[in-house]
Structures are given as structure tokens and as C-alpha cells.
Amino acid sequence: MIIQKAEYVISSPSVDSCPQADRPEYAFIGRSNVGKSSLINMLTGMKQLAKVSATPGKTQLINHFSIVSKASLDAPQLTKWYLVDLPGYGFAKVSASSRKQWEKMIEGYIRKRETLVNLFVLVDSRHTPQEIDLKFIQRLGEWQVPFAILFTKADKETQKVVSAHVKAFGDAMKKRWTEIPPIFVTSAEKRLGKKYILDMIHEMNSEFFKQQSTSKK
Numbered sequence: 001m002i003i004q005k006a007e008y009v010i011s012s013p014s015v016d017s018c019p020q021a022d023r024p025e026y027a028f029i030g031r032s033n034v035g036k037s038s039l040i041n042m043l044t045g046m047k048q049l050a051k052v053s054a055t056p057g058k059t060q061l062i063n064h065f066s067i068v069s070k071a072s073l074d075a076p077q078l079t080k081w082y083l084v085d086l087p088g089y090g091f092a093k094v095s096a097s098s099r100k101q102w103e104k105m106i107e108g109y110i111r112k113r114e115t116l117v118n119l120f121v122l123v124d125s126r127h128t129p130q131e132i133d134l135k136f137i138q139r140l141g142e143w144q145v146p147f148a149i150l151f152t153k154a155d156k157e158t159q160k161v162v163s164a165h166v167k168a169f170g171d172a173m174k175k176r177w178t179e180i181p182p183i184f185v186t187s188a189e190k191r192l193g194k195k196y197i198l199d200m201i202h203e204m205n206s207e208f209f210k211q212q213s214t215s216k217k
């Protein structure tokens with residue numbers, strides 16, 4: 001898949017003020033500072049599309065980016081979809097009330113957004129499995145939301161360490177889950193994982209439009 005155009009649309013404080021749900025949508029979530037905004041920039045090839053910061057807690061609202069893509073360079077058809085950058089969880093310097101507000105906003109968005117096709121849960125590849133990530137994933141299971149896991153910042157560790165962390169995370173998930181979701185190793189810095197993620201989105205877009213056309217008949 002080739003991205004033709006990517007632009008910022010709007011930042012919303014709740015699911016009710018998000019843009020009209022008229023196309024497939026993919027959201028990025030994960031711990032604060034894990035690299036969500038950087039990965040969105042890497043996928044779209046636009047360095048400054050989503051705001052990146054070394055200080056955790058940069059992204060505060062539900063940010064929609066509209067994307068126009070093509071299956072390949074010479075494909076005639078254009079496809080429109082949304083990428084969504086969400087604020088992270090687990091930021092220590094946050095009051096209990098802001099945390100509650102975050103939970104309300106995120107739960108509302110994830111559970112009510114009818115065009116949300118898939119959530120990408122980002123996990124830092126430099127760490128052993130963290131309870132906060134496993135707990136969040138557990139809730140996605142309870143809400144029955146489809147998701148994939150993206151390990152981030154793979155350029156910061158050796159391949160051996162990254163593989164060990166990915167395996168340990170899979171093992172921790174197997175204790176609670178019978179099915180393991182798709183897992184990709186990524187690096188925004190080295191542009192690792194771009195093709196796999198875009199191919200996966202392309203497949204899911206095709207499925208979305210196929211279902212939409214059968215439900216209209």
C-alpha cells in the first residue's frame with residue numbers, strides 16, 4: 001500500500017466530537033512515551049504529522065489524521081481512511097482525576113467508535129512484560145476489541161534482547177489468552193515494520209469495504 005496523502009483533521013476530547021464515522025479507522029495506543037506519534041509519522045512518511053516529544057504525556061486528545069492511499073503505484077483506486085493518535089497511559093505525573101478522565105475518554109472511544117477496525121497496542125521492546133500493558137490488553141479482551149501488538153524502539157536494543165522480550169510477552173499473554181494477536185517489531189527510527197503494518201491495514205480496509213457493500217445490498 002502506498003500513502004498518497006496524510007493530513008491532520010481534528011483533536012477531540014470525546015468520541016462524540018470525533019469526525020463523522022464514514023470510513024475505516026485504526027488507532028494507536030500504549031504507554032505514554034512508547035512511540036505512538038513517532039510510528040504514525042513513520043507510517044505516513046511525514047515527520048511532523050503527529051506531535052512527538054521526549055516528555056511523556058504529549059498527546060492529550062483523540063487525534064484524527066485522514067489518509068488517502070492506493071494499493072500500488074499504478075492502481076487507479078484511491079482509498080480514504082483514518083489513523084488515530086491516542087494519549088498514552090501509565091504516565092506517573094498524572095492526578096487521579098486526570099487518570100479517570102483518560103479512562104473515560106479511551107473506553108468511550110474504543111467501545112463506541114463503530115468504524116474502529118483495529119487497535120494497535122504499542123509496547124516498548126526494551127522492557128520485560130509490564131503489568132500495565134498486560135492489564136490494558138486484558139480489558140480489550142473483555143470489550144472484545146480486535147487489536148495487534150507493535151513492539152517499538154527496536155533500534156535501541158540488540159535483536160536478541162528484543163526477541164527475548166517479545167517471547168516473554170507472548171508467554172505472559174498465553175497464561176490468560178488462548179489466541180495470540182498479530183505481533184510486529186517496529187522502529188520509527190529505522191522505519192522497521194512499515195510494510196507489514198501498511199499491508200495489514202490494506203487487508204483490513206478491503207474487508208471493511210467488502211462488508212459495507214454487502215450490508216447495503
Ligand SMILES: Nc1nc2c(ncn2[C@@H]2O[C@H](COP(=O)(O)OP(=O)(O)OP(=O)(O)O)[C@@H](O)[C@H]2O)c(=O)[nH]1
Nearest residue numbers: 032033034035036037038053057058059088188189
Ligand atoms: N530510538 C528511537 N526513539 C524513538 C522511537 N520512537 C519514538 N522514539 C522517541 O521516543 C520519544 C516519545 O515518542 P512519541 O512518539 O512522542 O511517543 P508517544 O507514545 O506518542 O508519547 P505520548 O504522546 O506522550 O504518550 C521521542 O523522544 C521519540 O523521538 C524509535 O523507534 N526509536
Ligand SMILES: [Mg+2]
Nearest residue numbers: 036037058059
Ligand atoms: Mg504522542
